[in-house]
Amino acid sequence: MTGSVHSDPGAFDSSTFESSDFPAEILEMHWARICSRLQVEVGEVEYRTWLKQISLGPVDGDEITLMLPTRFLRDWVRGQYGDRLSHLWSGEIPAIRRVELQVARAGTAQAAPAVAAAAPAADLPQVGADLGTAAAVPSIVEARNDLAAPLDPRYTFDSFVVGKPNEFAYACARRVAEKPSSVGFNPLFLYGGVGLGKTHLMHAIGSELVREGKVSVAYMSAEKFMYRFIAAIRSQSTMQFKEQLRSVDVLMIDDLQFLIGKDNTQEEFFHTFNALVDAGRQIVVSADKSPSDLSGLEDRLRTRLGCGMVADIHATTFELRISILESKALASGVSVPAKVLEFLAHKITTNVRELEGALNRLIAHANLFGRPVTLEATQEVLHDILKAHDRRVTIEEIQRKVSEHWNIRLTDMSSARRARAVARPRQVAMYLAKQLTSRSLPEIGRKFGNRDHTTVMHAVSRITELMERDNAFAEDVELLRRMLES
Ligand code: ADP
Ligand code: MG
16 A cells, blocks of 8 residues: 555546656655755654655655655655645646655666765664565665664673662673563562663563573663554554564663653553563563652552562762773773772762763774873873863851751851761762862861861771661762762
């Protein structure tokens, strides 16, 4: 079946026009104009994703044929842009009143390849997995029958550096990779801030299971899940979509927070989720917050998400950052002095991805110029990154925020009072001052009522220790830190 868009097929006397009335160059010219309008109307991403795949076919009577490489793309473009395309064509050439969308079969002559060169497969988002038939042209768009996004082979358990902040999540992930669907671990819900290794761990689980070859695994972002779901609705293949989803042994959905406010997709996810868990399959989900904090997700979904194992990946510590840098530097084969690693770990604190990026840049630079990595070179090469990470938080700000948080007087930050209710917040403020500013211990001490630097040192180790022991307390401090950093 092909995709006629116009609703009034009989209205035109097709004998009046021949395809030859529109030489290819003329059609190409009009098409180029339509394309640039569409590009503006729908935005670059949408355009490249869907519309750039279109190539021109012949004109027959009042109908122009547009071709797409797969049925999936054809259906999507028809559903989303069919009316708009026929409208635009009529605007260009009034004699054209219908747009026919077809799947280009292998060997189909394409009228205007120069104008509508198909995008390389890499331009297609993961959404493009083909739900369709053999009509796809594999050379243009890789026909993917599998449901999932590919797994990044670099993200393995071996390449994941384990430390206090992520050891629990790591252990849970390993457990799921060894024994999917164990009681108590389904679903596995991984959460934490940006760039702390959620995606890495999910890929590691996937790769491990695939390597063992025991089970089928589908990994995709929640965003892709939504696109796939919408595409399935449009192409009336929701049954297939559901069957595909429900046939996997392990389903992993990354960045679930994306589904906030997307009620229909949430609904579908919820049903899929239930069906899989009931059938004894494993689900792994990641998000930037815990299930209970994901307000905007349906309650029943949040409840179910929290039913298995919930593992938090905490913000990195200095020690973990150092280990990560050491491991990546080692893998690169370039020798990076400890001083440089410490400098980076001190400066770039929030996000492992950025830390990694900075190190990679240094390494590339060293390789390119054949010069050893030094602290001076680092400061020069990473000038822009470091500037962005310069923390401008002041000790006064820290004191203010901390006092507000625990509802004590600001003056108690420098007072001699030793009651726990004021002493503890004061220690937290000292700890944060050490973490978030480049002030030395004596400088910090001075700002806290002229205390000695050993008092600050003691505060830092005391708070570190308490954070390790007391989760709720750690979260409080972490929250303060995030507030101060943003
Ligand atoms: P998230 O999904 O939580 O935003 P990612 O998993 O994408 O974060 O991690 C960002 C980058 O940092 C990736 O390149 C990942 O390999 C790396 N990374 C994060 N945590 C670790 C870790 N503990 N050990 C090694 N690499 C890590
Ligand atoms: Mg991620």
